[in-house]
Amino acid sequence: xxxxxxxxxxxxxxxxxxxxxxxxxxxxxxxxxxxxxxxxxxxxxxxxxxxxxxxxxxxxxxxxxxxxxxxxxxxxxxxxxxxxxxxxxxxxxxxxxxxxxxxxxxxxxxxxxxxxxxxxxxxxxxxxxxxxxxxxxxxxxxxxxxxxxxxxxxxxxxxxxxxxxxxxxxxxxxxxxxxxxxxxxxxxxxxxx
Amino acid sequence: xxxxxxxxxxxxxxxxxxxxxxxxxxxxxxxxxxxxxxxxxxxxxxxxxxxxxxxxxxxxxxxxxxxxxxxxxxxxxxxxxxxxxxxxxxxxxxxxxxxxxxxxxxxxxxxxxxxxxxxxxxxxxxxxxxxxxxxxxxxxxxxxxxxxxxxxxxxxxxxxxxxxxxxxxxxxxxxxxxxxxxxxxxxxxxxxxxxxxxxxxxxxxxxxxxxxxxxxxxxxxx
Amino acid sequence: xxxxxxxxxxxxxxxxxxxxxxxxxxxxxxxxxxxxxxxxxxxxxxxxxxxxxxxxxxxxxxxxxxxxxxxxxxxxxxxxxxxxxxxxxxxxxxxxxxxxxxxxxxxxxxxxxxxxxxxxxxxxxxxxxxxxxxxxxxxxxxxxxxxxxxxxxxxxxxxxxxxxxxxxxxxxxxxxxxxxxxxxxxxxxxxxxxxxxxxxxxxxxxxxxxxxxxxxxxxxxxxxxxxxxxxxxxxxxxxxxxxxx
Numbered sequence: 001x002x003x004x005x006x007x008x009x010x011x012x013x014x015x016x017x018x019x020x021x022x023x024x025x026x027x028x029x030x031x032x033x034x035x036x037x038x039x040x041x042x043x044x045x046x047x048x049x050x051x052x053x054x055x056x057x058x059x060x061x062x063x064x065x066x067x068x069x070x071x072x073x074x075x076x077x078x079x080x081x082x083x084x085x086x087x088x089x090x091x092x093x094x095x096x097x098x099x100x101x102x103x104x105x106x107x108x109x110x111x112x113x114x115x116x117x118x119x120x121x122x123x124x125x126x127x128x129x130x131x132x133x134x135x136x137x138x139x140x141x142x143x144x145x146x147x148x149x150x151x152x153x154x155x156x157x158x159x160x161x162x163x164x165x166x167x168x169x170x171x172x173x174x175x176x177x178x179x180x181x182x183x184x185x186x187x188x189x190x191x192x193x
Numbered sequence: 194x195x196x197x198x199x200x201x202x203x204x205x206x207x208x209x210x211x212x213x214x215x216x217x218x219x220x221x222x223x224x225x226x227x228x229x230x231x232x233x234x235x236x237x238x239x240x241x242x243x244x245x246x247x248x249x250x251x252x253x254x255x256x257x258x259x260x261x262x263x264x265x266x267x268x269x270x271x272x273x274x275x276x277x278x279x280x281x282x283x284x285x286x287x288x289x290x291x292x293x294x295x296x297x298x299x300x301x302x303x304x305x306x307x308x309x310x311x312x313x314x315x316x317x318x319x320x321x322x323x324x325x326x327x328x329x330x331x332x333x334x335x336x337x338x339x340x341x342x343x344x345x346x347x348x349x350x351x352x353x354x355x356x357x358x359x360x361x362x363x364x365x366x367x368x369x370x371x372x373x374x375x376x377x378x379x380x381x382x383x384x385x386x387x388x389x390x391x392x393x394x395x396x397x398x399x400x401x402x403x404x405x406x407x408x409x410x411x412x413x414x415x
Numbered sequence: 416x417x418x419x420x421x422x423x424x425x426x427x428x429x430x431x432x433x434x435x436x437x438x439x440x441x442x443x444x445x446x447x448x449x450x451x452x453x454x455x456x457x458x459x460x461x462x463x464x465x466x467x468x469x470x471x472x473x474x475x476x477x478x479x480x481x482x483x484x485x486x487x488x489x490x491x492x493x494x495x496x497x498x499x500x501x502x503x504x505x506x507x508x509x510x511x512x513x514x515x516x517x518x519x520x521x522x523x524x525x526x527x528x529x530x531x532x533x534x535x536x537x538x539x540x541x542x543x544x545x546x547x548x549x550x551x552x553x554x555x556x557x558x559x560x561x562x563x564x565x566x567x568x569x570x571x572x573x574x575x576x577x578x579x580x581x582x583x584x585x586x587x588x589x590x591x592x593x594x595x596x597x598x599x600x601x602x603x604x605x606x607x608x609x610x611x612x613x614x615x616x617x618x619x620x621x622x623x624x625x626x627x628x629x630x631x632x633x634x635x636x637x638x639x640x641x642x643x644x645x646x647x648x649x650x651x652x653x654x655x656x657x658x659x660x
Contacts, residue, residue: 012566013649045415048278052414053568068278072271078210079203087272090199091279117210133275340580344573348563357559358577361552362584365591372598393587404580407497411572 001026001141001172002047007056009042016042017192020056024172026140029163029187032176038193040176041071044145047174064092066141066174073130077119081110084118085132092137104135107158123150131159134166142166144175156182196281200289207266208297215297218259222302225251226309237314244313245374248323252302253334253363257356259298260338263290264346264409273346274413283406287343291335291402299331315378322377326370329390336401337362343408347415366393424501426643427652433640440633447626454619462616468532473620475525477627479543482522482550483585485515485631489557490582493575505571506646508578509561510638514631516554522547542596546589553581567646 001024008018016039024030032040045051047058048068060066075084085104089096105111108128118126127150134142142163148156160183163173167185181187208215229247233239267273276286303324310320341359345351373386455473462469489511496504526544527537538544557574564570647653 050274050277050413065278065280068274070271070274072269072274074271074275076203076207076266076270076272078207078266083203083206087199087203088275090196091275091281340576344560344577345563347569351563354559354563357552358556361549361556361588362580364549365584365587368591368595372595400583404576408573408576411569411576415566415569 001028001061002174003057003059003061004047005057005059007043007046007054007058009039009046009051009054011039011042011053020190022188022190024141024174024188026170026172027167027185028172029167029181029183029185030172030174031181031187031189032174032192033178033189034176034192040192041145043190043192044068044143044174044176045070048143060141062140064139066143067092067133067137067139069130069133069142069144069147071145073126074133075118075126075129077126078117080115080117081105081121081129082114084129085136088133089136092133092139094137096136100136104132107135107162108132109154109158124152124155127151128155134162140171142171142173142175144173146177147175148177148179148181197285197289200286201293204290204293205296208293214262215259218255218298219301219305221258222251222255222305223309225254226312230313241314241316241319244310244315244319245323245371245378247313248306248309248327249367249371252327252331253360253367254356255302256298256331256334256338257341257359258352259294260335260342260359261345261352261355263294263339263342264412265342265351268346268412273409277410277413283409284402287339287402287405287409291332291339294339295332295335299335300328302331303328318380319374319378322374322383325387326373326390329387329394330366330370333366333390333394333397334363336397339405340401340408343405343412346409347412366390369393424499424503426503426506426647427650429503430640430643430656433636437633437637437640440629440636444626444629444633447622447629451619451622451626455623459616459619465533468529469616471525471529473623475522475529476620477624478518478522478525479547480624481627481631482515482519482547485511485518486550486553486578486582486585489515490578493578496571497575497579502646503643505567505575506642507635507639508571508574510642511635512554512558512561512574514635514638516551516558518627518631519547519551519554523551540596542593545596546592549588549592550585553585557581 003023005021007020009016020043022030032043034040042051046054048066049058050068050070074088076087079087082101085101086096089100094100102111105114108131110125110128113121113125118129121129131147147159151159160181163183164185167173167183175181226247229243230240233243264273267276276283306324306327307320310323315323338355338359341355342351344358345354348354369386369389373383373390376386377383451473456470459470461467489508492504492508492511495501496508523544526541526547530539530541530544531537557577560577561570561574564573644653644656
């Protein structure tokens with residue numbers, strides 16, 4: 001699904017990582033570990049193609065772009081939950097019918113919040129809105145930067161269940177995290193720094 | 194096309210939820226205009242002579258003030274990243290956002306024009322031409338301004354910088370538009386100016402989104 | 416050809432290849448400038464209309480020409496950087512912007528000084544002066560953007576986009592300012608249309624223009640080499656080079 005060859009990145013004349021090679025197959029979970037400032041976020045941004053200041057090959061064998069969750073949630077605080085969901089679905093050309101919407105909202109435990117502006121939600125709820133794209137869009141690869149931070153126990157449980165499900169469906173996940181990932185699936189790691 | 198309308202309605206919604214951000218440039222425009230009589234003196238002769246220039250300079254500044262906000266919130270909350278990743282066209286996004294911005298920041302200036310014209314003692318002909326020129330030029334201002342907004346979107350305090358980058362580029366439209374009003378006041382034909390302003394508008398419609406989308410791509414590349 | 420282009424595009428190769436050039440360039444350009452100035456100031460007969468003040472022309476006109484072509488060069492480098500991502504082009508762009516701004520400033524100041532005896536005021540909103548002023552602002556914009564952005568790579572590309580936008584606008588600005596001036600032109604003597612120059616005035620001007628260009632290139636070149644050293648300061652070859660000095 002993804003093959004990375006000899007990936008190197010230097011920022012502000014400081015080498016972050018060099019000659020990284022790894023690959024991710026379908027059904028595989030890859031965790032990027034490393035200290036703060038070791039380049040985890042930069043690596044993920046290189047992989048999805050947001051950051052282009054790298055050398056080496058990033059080769060995706062996918063039909064559609066991977067889904068990405070970064071430090072910035074991609075949630076507009078002056079728009080309601082429903083409007084945000086519609087926007088995120090529209091971006092990926094997914095038509096949001098009422099069935100999919102209801103299912104997504106109930107999975108995210110956001111029922112009854114449809115019309116609340118995201119700015120008035122709690123941090124954890126906003127995070128769940130940001131995670132909605134992983135429920136709405138059927139893309140095969142997920143790239144997640146610190147998905148487990150600012151999320152409560154129930155949210156964690158839900159997220160790990162959804163991740164296992166996605167892996168079982170033949171999808172793959174690349175994530176960065178300080179914690180160990182409580183997903184009971186084969187896991188490979190890339191450590192930086 | 195669907196993406197164009199989705200972005201446009203989204204932007205309009207966002208703007209209407211935060212009306213102060215939209216209204217501030219209009220208020221700024223009105224305040225700047227009303228400062229000129231205080232500075233120059235209240236004589237109708239003098240004021241009507243410099244009115245086109247005053248209106249135009251105030252309109253340029255007001256547009257640039259609001260321009261700074263065009264992409265900022267999308268950049269800050271990560272929406273822009275998501276658009277880039279989704280593979281949707283940034284040019285379409287730019288056009289949609291500029292159009293939405295023009296609807297709420299450019300068009301009201303045109304509507305305000307009769308009042309402003311009266312306050313500055315312009316003749317009726319002059320007022321109509323002024324409104325017409327503003328209608329033709331304000332989209333150009335928004336389009337060209339979007340380049341500056343996109344270039345500075347990643348900077349914490351880009352507001353003043355946008356003005357420095359973009360105001361020199363506004364020189365041609367400023368010249369053409371004020372000349373058009375003066376021609377109308379002196380009773381000559383203005384259709385030539387209209388064609389010129391339309392040509393400039395089409396040119397910026399074709400080229401500005403290219404530069405803006407390149408700058409937007411750049412802003413998320415970090 | 417492409418290979419050669421690519422190799423020259425490497426800052427290191429460029430630096431090594433050009434290490435002995437600048438004394439020659441500097442000597443040649445200063446020699447030309449001195450010769451041209453001496454010729455223009457001492458030997459050219461005074462103008463029948465303007466007298467000796469016409470000699471300011473030999474300082475002003477080359478600066479005004481260079482102010483515009485400096486921007487073209489910057490935009491050219493910007494284009495190369497945007498299309499091929501050659502770092503050297505970005506460095507060249509960084510090096511040329513303040514230089515272009517200063518030469519534009521020189522053109523403005525000498526224009527004003529020339530204006531005092533001929534028009535009787537320091538500043539006239541003449542078409543040429545005005546469009547040079549706008550050009551000066553364009554340079555300042557590029558420099559301001561460069562200094563405001565932190566990431567070098569990003570700053571370079573942002574400035575490149577701005578320079579290219581500026582160069583597309585430049586003819587429009589120039590045209591509109593010319594047209595604006597003819598619209599408002601007071602009935603007075605104008606310098607915008609120069610009388611045909613006799614050969615004896617024209618030749619020293621040519622020498623001065625060439626001298627200005629050469630001097631511009633020399634300083635650009637020196638600034639570019641400096642910029643290479645600053646940007647590559649952490650590489651092995653720069654360290655060896657510094658150690659050898």
